[in-house]
Amino acid sequence: MSYHVNENGYFGSFGGAYIPEMLYPNIEELKRVYSQMISDPAFTAEYTQLLRDYVGRPSPLYLAERLSQKYGASIYLKREDLNHTGAHKINNTVGQILLAERLGKKRIIAETGAGQHGVATATVCALKGLECVVYMGEVDIERQAPNVARMKMMGATVIPATSGSKTLKDATNEALRDWINNPADTHYIIGSVVGPHPYPDMVARFQSIISEETKWQLKEKTGSTEPDYVLACVGGGSNAMGMFYHFLDDANVRLIAVEAAGKGVDSGETAATTLLGKEGVLHGSRSIVMQTEDGQVVEPYSISAGLDYPGIGPQHAHLYASKRAQYVSITDDEAMEAALLLTQLEGIIPAIESAHAFAYLDKMQFKGGETVVVCLSGRGDKDLNTYMKYFGL
Amino acid sequence: MNRISQLFNQKKTSVLSIFFTAGYPGLHSTVDIAEALEKAGADFLEIGIPYSDPLADGPVIQNSSQKAIANGMTVKLLFEQLKDLRKRVSVPVLLMGYVNPVLQYGVERFCASCAEVGVDGVIVPDLPMYEYEEMYRTCFEKNHVSNIFLITPHTSEERIKKIDELSNGFIYLLSSSSTTGKSLSVSATTEDYFARIKNMNLQNPTMIGFGISDHTSFSKASEYANGAIVGSAFVRLLDSENYMEKIPEFVKGIKGEISVS
Numbered sequence: 001m002s003y004h005v006n007e008n009g010y011f012g013s014f015g016g017a018y019i020p021e022m023l024y025p026n027i028e029e030l031k032r033v034y035s036q037m038i039s040d041p042a043f044t045a046e047y048t049q050l051l052r053d054y055v056g057r058p059s060p061l062y063l064a065e066r067l068s069q070k071y072g073a074s075i076y077l078k079r080e081d082l083n084h085t086g087a088h089k090i091n092n093t094v095g096q097i098l099l100a101e102r103l104g105k106k107r108i109i110a111e112t113g114a115g116q117h118g119v120a121t122a123t124v125c126a127l128k129g130l131e132c133v134v135y136m137g138e139v140d141i142e143r144q145a146p147n148v149a150r151m152k153m154m155g156a157t158v159i160p161a162t163s164g165s166k167t168l169k170d171a172t173n174e175a176l177r178d179w180i181n182n183p184a185d186t187h188y189i190i191g192s193v194v195g196p197h198p199y200p201d202m203v204a205r206f207q208s209i210i211s212e213e214t215k216w217q218l219k220e221k222t223g224s225t226e227p228d229y230v231l232a233c234v235g236g237g238s239n240a241m242g243m244f245y246h247f248l249d250d251a252n253v254r255l256i257a258v259e260a261a262g263k264g265v266d267s268g269e270t271a272a273t274t275l276l277g278k279e280g281v282l283h284g285s286r287s288i289v290m291q292t293e294d295g296q297v298v299e300p301y302s303i304s305a306g307l308d309y310p311g312i313g314p315q316h317a318h319l320y321a322s323k324r325a326q327y328v329s330i331t332d333d334e335a336m337e338a339a340l341l342l343t344q345l346e347g348i349i350p351a352i353e354s355a356h357a358f359a360y361l362d363k364m365q366f367k368g369g370e371t372v373v374v375c376l377s378g379r380g381d382k383d384l385n386t387y388m389k390y391f392g393l
Numbered sequence: 394m395n396r397i398s399q400l401f402n403q404k405k406t407s408v409l410s411i412f413f414t415a416g417y418p419g420l421h422s423t424v425d426i427a428e429a430l431e432k433a434g435a436d437f438l439e440i441g442i443p444y445s446d447p448l449a450d451g452p453v454i455q456n457s458s459q460k461a462i463a464n465g466m467t468v469k470l471l472f473e474q475l476k477d478l479r480k481r482v483s484v485p486v487l488l489m490g491y492v493n494p495v496l497q498y499g500v501e502r503f504c505a506s507c508a509e510v511g512v513d514g515v516i517v518p519d520l521p522m523y524e525y526e527e528m529y530r531t532c533f534e535k536n537h538v539s540n541i542f543l544i545t546p547h548t549s550e551e552r553i554k555k556i557d558e559l560s561n562g563f564i565y566l567l568s569s570s571s572t573t574g575k576s577l578s579v580s581a582t583t584e585d586y587f588a589r590i591k592n593m594n595l596q597n598p599t600m601i602g603f604g605i606s607d608h609t610s611f612s613k614a615s616e617y618a619n620g621a622i623v624g625s626a627f628v629r630l631l632d633s634e635n636y637m638e639k640i641p642e643f644v645k646g647i648k649g650e651i652s653v654s
Binding site: 008016017018019020021022024025163164169173176177180181183278279280281282283284289291293294295296297 | 444445446448449451455459462467468469491492493494495496497498518519520521523524542543544545547548549552567570571572575
């Protein structure tokens with residue numbers, strides 16, 4: 001079975017480009033320029049150089065010894081938290097800003113949930129001297145204030161999304177509307193593996209550097225490129241897709257995607273998309289979407305702004321439907337406890353998003369000696385307010 | 394021949410279509426408004442299916458959608474309300490909505506329900522041509538439901554020709570690449586675009602929409618197309634008290650039959 005995109009923009013029965021005619025020329029142009037770009041050695045050289053000298057790649061693969069002792073398995077952390085700007089998001093924005101240059105676009109728009117993608121976009125815009133507008137849910141602006149300040153400091157305009165649930169879904173709607181109204185001069189840097197084709201495939205490829213490095217790093221450390229398990233958290237699913245990408249065809253590697261259950265899967269305040277969602281179309285692609293019987297998109301909830309999304313990328317929907325990856329969920333409380341555990345055992349404060357992946361370790365049964373890679377997709381600095389409130393620090 | 398083709402056979406110029414959101418302002422106002430619009434002189438109607446994430450719409454229609462959903466409007470309820478449509482309304486009626494609610498209702502069931510209640514066509518802006526052709530065209534055609542495509546100033550000539558081939562009813566010409574509810578600014582570029590389409594001599598009639606809000610913009614649009622569509626301006630009227638009484642004046646005002654200050 002192929003886990004990759006076909007020539008019509010589909011992963012199995014998921015994907016496509018469900019966009020209004022206004023965006024059709026943009027999407028066509030994007031497809032054309034993107035496919036020329038990825039086979040252009042000049043692009044590869046520039047992308048690789050920026051990832052190395054600006055982002056700080058390769059990010060370390062770190063054997064977390066005390067965590068490993070606790071669970072009885074060799075647990076490696078892929079340290080995306082050590083990237084410039086503190087998360088995996090910048091791998092994609094570096095790629096897309098080079099694309100924007102090739103498209104000749106002068107204005108960049110983005111949506112952001114936790115603010116990490118907004119920061120990563122504002123960063124590359126500052127780097128290239130391009131105008132940057134970031135849409136962010138009003139609720140998220142409040143709970144991720146430090147990231148809002150960082151974006152502003154880098155010269156970006158942050159526009160609050162005030163419709164609907166005032167979170168990531170609505171920020172994405174606003175960004176798409178902006179693009180419809182400014183099709184000629186603007187490039188939309190989507191932050192996750194969602195949106196109309198070619199975005200899901202493109203973002204996955206820019207993020208696939210995570211698993212590409214993991215393979216050779218693991219080989220150096222263990223002699224094998226194949227771990228037993230790979231874990232990552234999933235909102236839209238970009239860090240997970242990057243973490244899974246080069247393992248997709250390694251049938252022995254078990255892939256585990258961890259969704260946010262919020263206050264519990266049955267609580268009505270959750271973002272556990274694969275458990276509660278149905279096939280549908282959201283933000284330009286056919287995937288699995290949390291929705292009512294009538295097809296109205298449900299407002300999700302998670303303590304982590306980055307997982308607070310009612311859909312998943314179409315490639316994830318395909319991995320779920322084909323059972324190539326296992327989709328599980330973790331509650332707010334479980335994630336917060338896991339974050340504290342990682343902090344106290346390893347001296348690493350994770351983003352609350354990433355903490356969801358760590359929390360699942362507690363639910364796994366290890367025989368002893370298995371190799372596990374967990375994607376530590378971001379650092380927790382942005383979440384200090386939430387941690388302080390939750391733990392009464 | 395369905396009602397849409399009949400209409401355009403009889404009337405070639407200054408055709409007026411009015412859009413409003415089902416279930417707004419009141420849950421059960423849909424058919425009353427439709428009837429009032431026909432009486433007031435609208436040539437055909439577009440009834441919007443409310444959706445939680447209407448990404449081609451500006452604030453006015455977004456707001457009406459949100460309220461309609463809160464009122465309890467669903468696709469299923471809309472078809473129930475439309476059961477008596479043809480007893481009260483004789484002009485062509487189209488449904489306009491986003492693809493997800495249609496998918497959840499079921500595309501086949503949706504087309505069949507349209508045929509059953511006498512809906513003549515649908516406009517689904519986020520249903521791509523490729524998917525329509527591959528998966529849904531047969532079902533639409535079997536039920537004699539016209540699928541209306543959009544054209545923007547940036548749509549290529551080749552694609553316009555393809556759209557013309559696939560269309561049966563009319564083609565929806567967007568005045569600009571924008572979300573709904575912006576005002577029409579007819580620049581030289583817009584006029585060039587309208588004239589370019591007019592000169593293509595498409596087999597389908599064309600209607601201009603987005604930014605048509607008064608008699609001036611309506612008559613300007615009618616110079617280049619068979620008529621025009623008013624959306625946000627009418628939805629805004631529905632937000633006022635005694636809106637039912639204001640409908641005749643609104644429609645006559647757009648058509649220039651009375652002058653509105």
